[in-house]
Amino acid sequence: MPLQGNLRDFSTTQLLNLINLAGKTGTLTIFEGLPTNEKDAMGGVKMAAGKKRASVAFKTGKLIHAGLDEQDGNLVSVLNKAGKLTSEQARIIKERAKNTSDKALALLLINANYVTQKDVLSSVQQHTLDIVYDLLGWHEGPFRFDDDALPMGDRIMVPIDLENVIIEGARRVQDDERLREEIPNLDVSLKFPEDAKEKYKGMHLSVEEWRIVGYVNPKNTIRQIAKANNMTDMEIRRVVYNLLQAGLVQMVKPNIAAQAAARQQEGRVVPKSPPVSASVINRIIDRIRQS
Amino acid sequence: MQQVKMIITGPFSSGKTEFINSISEIEVVSTESKVSSEIERTVKDSTTVAMDFGRITVDDDLVLYLFGTPGQRRFDFMWEILAEGMLGFVVMVDSTKPETFREAKSILETFRAYAPTPYVVAANKQDLPDAWKTDDLRIALRIEEGVKLLPCVANQKESVKSVLLELLYSILEEMETK
Numbered sequence: 001m002p003l004q005g006n007l008r009d010f011s012t013t014q015l016l017n018l019i020n021l022a023g024k025t026g027t028l029t030i031f032e033g034l035p036t037n038e039k040d041a042m043g044g045v046k047m048a049a050g051k052k053r054a055s056v057a058f059k060t061g062k063l064i065h066a067g068l069d070e071q072d073g074n075l076v077s078v079l080n081k082a083g084k085l086t087s088e089q090a091r092i093i094k095e096r097a098k099n100t101s102d103k104a105l106a107l108l109l110i111n112a113n114y115v116t117q118k119d120v121l122s123s124v125q126q127h128t129l130d131i132v133y134d135l136l137g138w139h140e141g142p143f144r145f146d147d148d149a150l151p152m153g154d155r156i157m158v159p160i161d162l163e164n165v166i167i168e169g170a171r172r173v174q175d176d177e178r179l180r181e182e183i184p185n186l187d188v189s190l191k192f193p194e195d196a197k198e199k200y201k202g203m204h205l206s207v208e209e210w211r212i213v214g215y216v217n218p219k220n221t222i223r224q225i226a227k228a229n230n231m232t233d234m235e236i237r238r239v240v241y242n243l244l245q246a247g248l249v250q251m252v253k254p255n256i257a258a259q260a261a262a263r264q265q266e267g268r269v270v271p272k273s274p275p276v277s278a279s280v281i282n283r284i285i286d287r288i289r290q291s
Numbered sequence: 292m293q294q295v296k297m298i299i300t301g302p303f304s305s306g307k308t309e310f311i312n313s314i315s316e317i318e319v320v321s322t323e324s325k326v327s328s329e330i331e332r333t334v335k336d337s338t339t340v341a342m343d344f345g346r347i348t349v350d351d352d353l354v355l356y357l358f359g360t361p362g363q364r365r366f367d368f369m370w371e372i373l374a375e376g377m378l379g380f381v382v383m384v385d386s387t388k389p390e391t392f393r394e395a396k397s398i399l400e401t402f403r404a405y406a407p408t409p410y411v412v413a414a415n416k417q418d419l420p421d422a423w424k425t426d427d428l429r430i431a432l433r434i435e436e437g438v439k440l441l442p443c444v445a446n447q448k449e450s451v452k453s454v455l456l457e458l459l460y461s462i463l464e465e466m467e468t469k
Contacts, residue, residue, distance in 0.1 A: 005389035
């Protein structure tokens with residue numbers, strides 16, 4: 001079944017993160033939202049999927065193609081937009097090669113020395129990224145991810161790693177409340193993912209982000225890292241959110257003992273686990289199995 | 292008579308009451324009231340105000356109580372009281388409602404901070420066609436690898452049993468490592 005929802009609940013950045021981490025292959029389609037008379041579980045107006053607005057394709061977690069429904073995405077237009085073909089050249093080629101696929105057209109243009117293979121690949125890549133960066137600013141609209149659905153074979157597809165795209169999307173989240181919801185507790189630590197070397201390869205981090213990365217260690221809480229870098233709670237939340245979204249760091253389970261101590265200091269009752277033996281648990285297990 | 296308890300928590304309308312109903316040997320003592328807002332009424336007619344209360348008698352000396360927390364944030368002052376002395380907890384997530392995932396994650400973090408007890412996440416409504424897969428939910432909710440995220444259908448007893456058993460195995464494992 002397709003993965004579906006609305007961008008207001010699960011943002012484009014979060015979707016890219018999910019697709020990247022799960023190594024998904026398929027196509028993400030974003031639709032115009034048509035308000036219904038129903039409410040969703042959080043009280044928002046339930047939106048039905050209307051006209052298709054954009055589609056983005058992925059292969060094993062890499063971005064390979066993006067298109068906006070309102071935009072002409074054929075190769076000639078892409079090369080024209082990138083300045084590789086003049087508007088006059090584009091007009092003539094479009095007229096003469098109406099029914100030629102993008103791949104065949106690229107070969108013709110390369111053989112005729114209009115463009116190089118590098119021009120084609122970089123222009124297509126930039127076009128794809130421009131669309132996806134645009135989508136990062138969309139905050140509303142039903143979406144659907146169809147597993148294994150890919151664009152037609154005649155399209156030129158350039159695989160693009162998603163990490164840099166994701167971190168760019170995360171940087172655009174300016175909503176403080178959202179950041180507080182995402183990282184409610186600053187007394188947790190950070191650690192690197194197991195494939196950290198792979199993840200950091202080719203990443204374009206800001207100075208601020210690199211400074212925080214330097215302190216990533218399960219022994220340091222986010223609050224301590226903020227203090228060491230003279231950052232406010234919201235500043236550190238913003239940077240940590242970027243790194244989390246790009247999968248460059250992971251949160252470590254909070255030190256429960258430290259939290260309990262803090263709560264006790266605040267004069268609050270700290271619930272204790274009851275003194276229960278393993279035999280009690282085994283008896284409950286047997287009872288539930290038999291029920 | 293020894294009494295132990297487990298907490299079933301999760302966002303509004305995630306299936307907590309149904310979960311307890313499926314396994315409790317007594318009619319669930321529910322403190323449901325008519326929902327107060329128009330919005331919530333469109334999702335369901337009544338909601339748990341203080342708690343749901345189910346019971347499983349193990350033998351003459353031991354009873355397990357299941358407490359369902361109120362799903363709405365305005366009743367969250369009850370959560371900490373309910374959490375006191377729990378053996379472990381289940382976080383219910385409605386797999387078909389991505390609009391509740393952020394709330395589910397927030398509830399999970401809140402309960403995790405209450406007490407160092409084991410927990411599992413139950414991905415409810417996995418029988419429905421628009422349910423998110425558990426692998427996707429793990430990423431969406433940022434659930435660590437070591438934490439059990441289990442498919443669940445709260446109105447099916449066998450499914451509820453398997454979630455509770457997994458939580459009990461986690462409790463046992465934790466006891467053994469101490």
